[in-house]
Amino acid sequence: xxxxxxxLRRSLICWVALSPLLLVIIFPFAVMFFTAVKPPxxxxxYPARWWPSHFRWANFADMWQAAKFGxxxxxxxxxxxxxxxxxxxxxxxxxxxxxxxxFRGKGFYRQFLxxxxxxxxxxxxxxxxxxxxxxxxxxxxxxxxxIGVIVAYAAFNIAFAVWxxxxxxxxxxxxxxxxxxxxxxxxxxxxxxxxxxxxxxxxVVTAIFTFINAWNxxxxxxxxxRSEENKTLTVQITDLVAGRYTVEWHLVMAATLAATLxxxxxFAWLQRFLVKGLALGAVK
Amino acid sequence: MTQxxxxxxxxxxxxxxxxxxxxxxxxxxxxxxxxxxxxxxVSRFGMIRDFNGxxxxxxxxxDPVFMDVLRRTLIWTVSVVGGTVLVSVPVALILHQDFxxxxxxxxxxxxxWSVSLTMTAIVWRWAFNDEYGMVNVTLQKLGIISGPxxxxxxxxxxxxxxxxxxxxxxVPFTVTIxxxxxxxxxxxxxxxxxxxxxxxxxxxxxxxxxxxxxxxNMAIVLNVIYVFNSFPIIWVMTQGxxxxxxxxLVTYLYELGFRLGRPGxxxxxxxxxxxxxxxxxxxxxRMQPKESGEA
Amino acid sequence: MEVRKTKQLxxxxxxxxxACVTSIMAPMAHADTVRVTVAYYSDQTEPxxxxxxxxxxxxxxxxxxxxxxxxxxxxxxxxxxxISGGSNADLAIIGTRWxxxxxxxxxxxxxxxxxxxxxxxxxxxxxxxxxxxxxxxYGLPIAASARALxxxxxxxxxxxxxxxxxxxxxxxxxSKKIKAAGSxxxxxxxxxxxxxVYWYYGLWTNGGEVVGKDGKAAFASPAGIxxxxxxxxxxxxxxTQPGVTNYSREDVQNLFKQGRVSMAISAPFLAKxxxxxxxxxxxxxxxxxxxxxxxxxxxxxSMVMFKNSKVKKSAWKFLDYLFTKAPRVAFTSGExxxxxxxxxxxxxxxxxxxxxxxxxxxxxxxxxPTVTGWEDTAKAVSDAMQAVYLGKAKPADxxxxxxxxxxxxxxx
Numbered sequence: 001x002x003x004x005x006x007x008l009r010r011s012l013i014c015w016v017a018l019s020p021l022l023l024v025i026i027f028p029f030a031v032m033f034f035t036a037v038k039p040p041x042x043x044x045x046y047p048a049r050w051w052p053s054h055f056r057w058a059n060f061a062d063m064w065q066a067a068k069f070g071x072x073x074x075x076x077x078x079x080x081x082x083x084x085x086x087x088x089x090x091x092x093x094x095x096x097x098x099x100x101x102x103f104r105g106k107g108f109y110r111q112f113l114x115x116x117x118x119x120x121x122x123x124x125x126x127x128x129x130x131x132x133x134x135x136x137x138x139x140x141x142x143x144x145x146x147i148g149v150i151v152a153y154a155a156f157n158i159a160f161a162v163w164x165x166x167x168x169x170x171x172x173x174x175x176x177x178x179x180x181x182x183x184x185x186x187x188x189x190x191x192x193x194x195x196x197x198x199x200x201x202x203x204v205v206t207a208i209f210t211f212i213n214a215w216n217x218x219x220x221x222x223x224x225x226r227s228e229e230n231k232t233l234t235v236q237i238t239d240l241v242a243g244r245y246t247v248e249w250h251l252v253m254a255a256t257l258a259a260t261l262x263x264x265x266x267f268a269w270l271q272r273f274l275v276k277g278l279a280l281g282a283v284k
Numbered sequence: 285m286t287q288x289x290x291x292x293x294x295x296x297x298x299x300x301x302x303x304x305x306x307x308x309x310x311x312x313x314x315x316x317x318x319x320x321x322x323x324x325x326v327s328r329f330g331m332i333r334d335f336n337g338x339x340x341x342x343x344x345x346x347d348p349v350f351m352d353v354l355r356r357t358l359i360w361t362v363s364v365v366g367g368t369v370l371v372s373v374p375v376a377l378i379l380h381q382d383f384x385x386x387x388x389x390x391x392x393x394x395x396x397w398s399v400s401l402t403m404t405a406i407v408w409r410w411a412f413n414d415e416y417g418m419v420n421v422t423l424q425k426l427g428i429i430s431g432p433x434x435x436x437x438x439x440x441x442x443x444x445x446x447x448x449x450x451x452x453x454x455v456p457f458t459v460t461i462x463x464x465x466x467x468x469x470x471x472x473x474x475x476x477x478x479x480x481x482x483x484x485x486x487x488x489x490x491x492x493x494x495x496x497x498x499x500x501n502m503a504i505v506l507n508v509i510y511v512f513n514s515f516p517i518i519w520v521m522t523q524g525x526x527x528x529x530x531x532x533l534v535t536y537l538y539e540l541g542f543r544l545g546r547p548g549x550x551x552x553x554x555x556x557x558x559x560x561x562x563x564x565x566x567x568x569x570r571m572q573p574k575e576s577g578e579a
Numbered sequence: 580m581e582v583r584k585t586k587q588l589x590x591x592x593x594x595x596x597x598a599c600v601t602s603i604m605a606p607m608a609h610a611d612t613v614r615v616t617v618a619y620y621s622d623q624t625e626p627x628x629x630x631x632x633x634x635x636x637x638x639x640x641x642x643x644x645x646x647x648x649x650x651x652x653x654x655x656x657x658x659x660x661x662i663s664g665g666s667n668a669d670l671a672i673i674g675t676r677w678x679x680x681x682x683x684x685x686x687x688x689x690x691x692x693x694x695x696x697x698x699x700x701x702x703x704x705x706x707x708x709x710x711x712x713x714x715x716x717y718g719l720p721i722a723a724s725a726r727a728l729x730x731x732x733x734x735x736x737x738x739x740x741x742x743x744x745x746x747x748x749x750x751x752x753x754s755k756k757i758k759a760a761g762s763x764x765x766x767x768x769x770x771x772x773x774x775x776v777y778w779y780y781g782l783w784t785n786g787g788e789v790v791g792k793d794g795k796a797a798f799a800s801p802a803g804i805x806x807x808x809x810x811x812x813x814x815x816x817x818x819t820q821p822g823v824t825n826y827s828r829e830d831v832q833n834l835f836k837q838g839r840v841s842m843a844i845s846a847p848f849l850a851k852x853x854x855x856x857x858x859x860x861x862x863x864x865x866x867x868x869x870x871x872x873x874x875x876x877x878x879x880x881s882m883v884m885f886k887n888s889k890v891k892k893s894a895w896k897f898l899d900y901l902f903t904k905a906p907r908v909a910f911t912s913g914e915x916x917x918x919x920x921x922x923x924x925x926x927x928x929x930x931x932x933x934x935x936x937x938x939x940x941x942x943x944x945x946x947x948p949t950v951t952g953w954e955d956t957a958k959a960v961s962d963a964m965q966a967v968y969l970g971k972a973k974p975a976d977x978x979x980x981x982x983x984x985x986x987x988x989x990x991x
Contacts, residue, residue, distance in 0.1 A: 011383035018378055021371065022392055024452060028407045029395065031418050035410070041856075044833055048416045066622070090302040097299035104293065109300055116307050117506075118561045119315065120513030120534055123554040126321075126330070126547070126660055127314025133664035143666050155310035158303045216400030218516070223660055226647050234400050241406055242652035245621060245829065246852055249410060256403045263398035268391045328655075328680040330663025413830075414822050415839065434822025437769070438969060525770055526824040526965035542656040544954050544988075545680065 029257075036060070036254035043249050056250075063254040067236045068228060076232040076259075079146055079221065080214040083153035087210045088203055090154070091161035096191070098162065099169035113159035121156065125223040128152055132224055144226045152220050157210040164209070168202035169195075208270060212263060233259045321551035328545025340552040349528055350536070350553075356443075357512065357532040364450035364514075365507045368458050369500060371451060376462030377492070390463075397456040405520035408449050412436055412521070439529035442522050446530065449517050454510070458503045465499030466492075505565055512561060533557050612643040613894045614668035616657070618880065619650050620722065621848070623913040630909075635900050642893045651772075662686055662885075669888040670898065675709045675881045675946075676953045678718050683951070688884040689715040693895045701902060706919040709946050710881045718881025719902060720919040721910075724846040725877040725937050725944050726780070728868060732861040734762060734841040743842075743865030747784070747809055750842060750868050754818035757841045765813055766831040766843035769823035769968050775960035776876055777828075780844055780867050781806030783874035783945055789956065790948050796956065796985040799978035805870070807967050807974035814968055824965050836860060848915035850933045864936040866943075877944035879919070917941075952988030959984040 030050075035043065036059055038052040063069065098106065132142040142148035172195060180190040218234045225231055231239075237255045241247055322340055325333040344350050379390050396404065411417050412435040420432040436442045469492070477487050515534045518524060524531035524539060531539070533553060541550030617628050625648050632644035647668060649657045655677070661667040662684070673681070681687040694716065699707070702720065710718030730743040738756035740749055754764020768777040779789060779798075787802030813819050820826060820840055828845070835843040836857040843849075844867060853860050867875050882901070884894055900906060907923040910916075917937055918924035929935075947953055963981035966972035972980075 007383065010381060011385065014378050014381055014383040015385065015389070018375065018389055018393075021375060021455070022389070025392055025395055027418075028399075028404065028411060031411045032407055034418075044416055044837055046415055046837055046839060048418070048421045050418060050421065086306075090306050093299035094303040097296040101296040103296040105297070109304065112304070113307070114505075114509075114565060115562070116311050117509050118513075118558055118565075119311065119554075120515065120557075122513075122515045122534060122538060123318060123557075124311070124314040126541075126663065127317030128310070129660040130317060130664045131310075131313045133666040141666065143664065151306070152310050155307045158307045162303060212397065218400060218402045222653070223656075226657075227645070228648065234402060238402055238406075239619075239648075239650055242650040245848060246832075246856075247829065252406065253410075256399070256407060259403070260399045264395060267394050267398050271387060271391050271394060327684045328659070328677070329684050329686065330659045331684040331686070414825055415834070432822075434825050437822035437825035523771060525962075526969060527962045527971065539958075542653075542659060544958060545655075547659065 029260075032253045032257045032260075035249055036063075036257050038250050040248065040250055059250050059254045060258065063251040063258070066248070066251050067233075067240060067255045068231070069233075069236070069255065069258065071229060072231055072233045072236040073259075075146070075230060076215060076234075079149050079153065079232055080211050082146070083150040083157070083214045084207050084210040086150060086154035087157040087161050088207055091158055091165060091206070092196075092199075092203070094158075094162045095165035095169050096195075098166035099172075100174070113162060116156070117159050121217070121219045125219050128220060129223050143224060144230060146225075146230060148224050149221050152224070153210075153214045153217060156220075157213055160213075161206045161210060164206045165199070165202050169199060172198050205270075208266065212266075215263060318551045318554050321548050322555050324548055326546075326548040326551070328547075330547060336548070340548040341556075344549050344552050344556070349531075352528070353531045353533055353536045356530075357534075360443075360447065360450070360518075360532050361508055361512045363447045364454060364511045365504060367447065367451040368454040368507055368511075369503060372455055372458040372462055372503070373496070373500075375455065376459045376466060377488075379459065379463060380466040393459055394456040396453050401453060401514070401516040402520060404453055405449065405517045408445075408517075409436070409521045412445060436522055438526065442526075443530050446518050446521055449521070450511060450514065453517070454507055458507065461499050461503050462496060465496050469495050501568075505568060508564060508568075509561060512557070611641055611890050611893045612645055613670065613890050613897055614645045614647060615897070616647050616649055616654075616661070616668040616671035618654050618672040619648050620914045624648070627910055627913055631901060631906055635897055638900075639893070639896060642890075642896070644897060665887070667885050667887070669890055669894040670882060670884055672721055672880055672882055673718070675718055675720075675879045676949070678710065678881060678883070679712060679949050679951055681883060682712050682717055686886055687717045688886045688888065688891065689717055690719065690884060690895075690898075691716050693898075698899070698902075701920045701922065703919055703921060703924065705877075705941060705944070705946075706879050709879050709949060712949060718883045719898065720879040721882040721901070722880040722914065723877065723917045723919045724848070725917060725940050726776075726844050726846055726867065726875050727937055727940055728865045729835055729843050729845055729849060730863050730865060731835070731838060731841040732863050734760070734838070735863070738841070743863050744868050745865070746869045747781070751813065751816075751818060753841070754813065755816070758817055762838070763820040763834070763840040764818045764842060766834050766840035767810060767814065767819040767823045767826070767968075768828050768831045769826050769965060771827040773828055774964060775957040777844065778806060778810065778960065778964050779876060779945075780874070781809055781870070783876075784867055784872060785809075785870035786872050789960075790950060790989065794950060794990040796982040796989060798960065798985075799975075799982040802870075803978050804974045807964065807978065809870075810964075811967055811970075811974065823968050835862075846915075847917060847933065847937050851915035864933055866940055873943040875940045875944050877941060877946050879946070950990055952985065952990060955988035956985040 034050050034052065037055045037057065038059075039054065039056045040059075042052055094109075097103070098109070128148075129143065132148040135142045135148075137145055137147065176194050176198070177190045180194045181187060185193060216234060218238060221232050222235050222238070225235065233255075237252065237259060240252045240255065321332070323335060323337060325336045325339070327333060375393060379386065379393065399407075411419050414420065414432050414434050414437070417435075419435065420429070423429045424432070433441065435445055473491060474487060477491060482490070513534055515538065518530055518532055518535045519538065522530045524535045534557070537550040537553040537557075540553070541547045615628070617624060619625070625646070628646045632646055635644055636642060654673070658667070658671065658673065667686070678687065699716075706720040706723045707716070710716055710720060728743060730740075732741070734757055735741065735743055735753060737760065738753040740753045744750045744753050750765055757764045768774055782789065782798055782803050785802040785805045787800050787806065788797040791797030814823060820831075820834055826834070831840070831843050832845055832849055832852065834840040835845075835849070836853055838860060850862070850864070853862060866873060882898060884891065884898070888894055901910075902920060904920070904922040904926070907918070907920050908926045908928055911918050911923060912926075912928040917934065918926075918929055923929070924938075929938075959981040963972070963977040966977050967974050
């Protein structure tokens with residue numbers, strides 16, 4: 001393959017134009033990394049320096065202990081995956097209805113979804129907690145159980161999931177299903193056999209969004225979960241910082257970096273699907 | 285079998301029901317709770333005392349700090365959303381070009397999205413530390429400043445810094461939306477325009493921008509909602525201080541409700557915020573041509 | 580043989596009965612779970628309470644202790660959601676300043692019924708008093724601290740004050756020399772929790788009061804103006820670290836540990852941190868510098884029992900255990916606090932010069948008064964001080980406004 005000269009020139013211009021933004025974006029990650037590998041006694045040296053005297057990888061092991069990272073990781077995965085599944089499961093039929101049927105109340109439903117996004121979780125936590133404490137579960141209530149968090153996350157992500165999927169669904173030609181009916185396939189069967197397989201990309205992209213939102217959420221999970229064995233990553237890491245007499249920054253940064261890594265890799269891998277999915281999802 | 289969907293009006297509602305019920309179930313009680321608290325005297329630890337009508341609202345309105353905070357919230361929202369759109373449009377245009385390493389560039393631009401807001405704010409707070417923060421270290425090394433700048437000590441520095449971080453975390457989502465919009469633009473209309481002798485600027489003004497309009501509108505509506513309600517950046521970096529000079533409504537109500545022990549007044553502010561957002565989106569959607577409003 | 584057989588039989592019978600008893604008891608054994616909301620003080624806190632819970636359960640089978648750690652930053656939020664949702668713990672550590680709200684909301688259990696005289700006698704009176712409201716005891720002092728001036732021995736010796744400054748004038752004189760040597764003199768806290776307290780040191784030592792006898796704000800007094808002017812003049816002369824409004828309590832402590840400021844006011848736990856993080860730093864502990872009088876700030880955190888607890892008896896038993904000598908010594912020395920019970924005070928752990936220096940200050944100590952609106956007062960004063968430090972308001976005006984704001988909430 002020969003390098004395309006105009007493309008090469010264009011690449012250079014593009015990279016130069018992007019570089020200020022890229023630098024600002026990379027900056028906090030560099031801060032995280034270099035603080036995370038500093039020996040503890042070098043975090044507060046003056047004058048401060050970027051480069052540590054030696055790379056102390058043991059910080060990550062210390063952090064794993066301090067943040068109870070293993071358990072928290074497992075909890076984050078459970079909560080994020082389950083809430084994603086639940087949100088997608090209830091949103092698919094709704095998105096299908098919006099994409100396929102004209103019906104009364106459609107506008108109302110869309111507006112309702114927008115309103116659900118207008119209440120910041122921080123405003124709702126008190127009520128959510130009360131709600132959770134009213135619902136009996138096991139020998140207590142839904143406080144301190146993952147289920148409460150999962151259901152709340154799913155509910156908060158419905159709006160976005162429905163928007164994205166419904167606009168994608170609208171682009172799937174109707175005739176495909178209709179020709180399946182002519183071949184004697186039942187309506188519901190046609191949806192499963194013909195429609196849903198075509199809608200998989202949209203579902204995957206929507207799922208990633210929901211997953212990331214759940215992975216990064218703090219206010220709700222912090223309020224609803226109280227015992228160590230149920231806490232998620234965001235809670236454990238914030239616990240390392242908030243209101244302490246001393247903050248061990250190297251551990252905090254190591255933990256943040258480690259919690260970010262899985263999501264970043266997910267992004268790198270799925271970046272092209274993401275753009276495509278949103279393209280179709282944004283405006284019908 | 286050939287029955288058309290519209291003649292079976294129940295069907296769409298059946299399909300919508302699960303999501304509607306779930307969202308309503310989760311939202312309605314907390315919402316009711318806010319309304320209830322806003323018209324009651326509520327103790328520091330959440331005990332409901334007496335019904336007090338609009339006292340909470342009146343108290344909030346009479347507070348000079350509230351008006352100040354309200355004004356600042358508008359500045360915050362306009363600056364962050366405006367800045368985000370201004371940064372995102374050119375970035376999306378560039379990332380839409382075909383160039384070497386585009387995949388990497390796109391991934392990097394999306395990176396801030398992968399970190400939770402709270403943690404981003406924590407990292408920036410640390411980076412802006414006067415003595416040990418890497419921002420001052422780097423600027424001093426580069427010879428741009430001679431001594432450390434006290435970034436978070438005064439609102440004059442702290443608030444712009446917070447707006448910058450706010451823009452930075454909103455860019456990935458917005459760029460992604462715009463990229464999606466751009467990829468739905470058919471390439472041949474540019475070809476035709478170029479043959480007609482249009483300059484790049486003309487093409488942007490006359491072709492790209494109108495095509496992007498619905499996407500920009502959607503980005504504005506969603507970003508306004510998210511930024512207006514955005515809590516962690518300001519709370520983590522300055523807690524609204526020094527001397528209330530960086531508070532926005534959501535941090536102010538948090539302080540009122542959970543620090544100063546006045547949950548009733550905090551609930552009243554929540555309702556004021558909600559109605560502001562509803563009025564904004566209502567007006568904005570009305571002002572737009574029909575198809576873009578449904579985002 | 581016969582004997583052996585009978586013995587075996589008896590053994591079997593015993594085992595059987597035991598099995599029966601345990602199987603009947605088993606469901607009851609877990610019926611008693613005492614939940615304790617514990618505030619996070621340091622990385623010692625959780626292991627300590629876990630250990631106490633284990634030891635207690637061993638001695639009292641059938642009672643489980645469940646420890647729930649919460650950060651100070653969000654403790655109030657957590658308590659608020661917990662209490663309003665009706666699913667609060669049985670015991671909780673709270674800032675004693677919140678106790679009045681607990682009592683007004685009728686969520687705190689009065690403890691006098693559980694205590695006999697000898698129990699009450701365990702405590703050092705001054706520390707128990709803040710937990711008592713209108714004659715009833717609602718909170719037991721789990722943690723207590725006082726404040727003193729930490730000074731860097733080497734730098735202060737060079738500046739001519741080898742034993743630390745005695746008065747604010749000394750602080751200024753020393754700071755000027757230290758500044759000339761290229762360091763910062765006095766570490767001044769200017770943001771977040773206890774920004775108000777840092778200024779109260781100046782207020783109190785100049786003879787001022789935060790809240791007067793009439794329950795109204797009294798800090799906008801000549802003493803208050805004097806204190807605010809003193810701090811502001813130190814900022815203006817470059818005798819403090821620059822950018823004070825970006826320095827929280829923790830930030831000021833870090834500066835001191837690094838030797839970047841030569842003097843800072845803090846609690847006993849700073850000494851503990853220095854020993855761990857900056858073992859080479861030579862520090863001294865002196866009383867808060869004098870203006871016209873001696874004063875310091877003392878603060879307690881309380882352990883309370885909730886009124887709606889269903890396991891009050893077991894909860895009390897655990898409290899009783901926590902306030903015996905060995906657990907107290909372990910907690911107080913582990914966290915770097917001051918002893919709150921008489922017995923623990925005699926332990927050799929507290930015979931070190933640091934603790935003694937702090938204990939010696941207690942006769943002049945001021946406690947945060949138990950009044951409603953204390954948080955609002957703290958907020959109003961902190962805001963006013965930040966405005967003064969930034970040069971946005973004159974001390975007299977800022978204090979007057981803060982007093983008006985505080986009076987809206989004080990005593991309501």
